[in-house]
Amino acid sequence: MKLKNFLIVVKDIERARQFYHDLFGLNVLVDFDGNMILTDGLVLQEEKYWKEFLGKSVIPENNSSELYFEESDIEAFVEKLESLYPDVKYVNRLMTHSWGQKVVRFYDPDGNLIEVGTPV
Secondary structure, three states: OOOOOEEEEEEOOOHHHHHHHHHHHOEEEEEOOOEEEOOOHEEEEEEEHHHHHHHHOOOOOOOOEEEEEEOHHHHHHHHHHHHHOOOOOOEEEEEEOOOOEEEEEEEEEOOOOOEEEEEO
């Protein structure tokens, strides 16, 4: 068995597509009207469809999962983040862990948690 994709729920799929393209260079592979597969295995699904499937509400900023990206020039990434998305909500601004890895954590526009760290 192989893990194929991972899905996050978004309110506005076009806004989410733009966000993940702007910051991480992800592009659309397939667009199924409310369900969009991006490069690197990220799937965006509009909240209304997710609610129909589950019959439950979505809880933004639930902190139960995280998308993790690595970037060697993390200072440049943070500058780009702040330039393109100045109202981003941080969990922690750029910091250095005791083992030397630099990381920044923030939420996407739909409350999905993201961490960007230097390679370990």
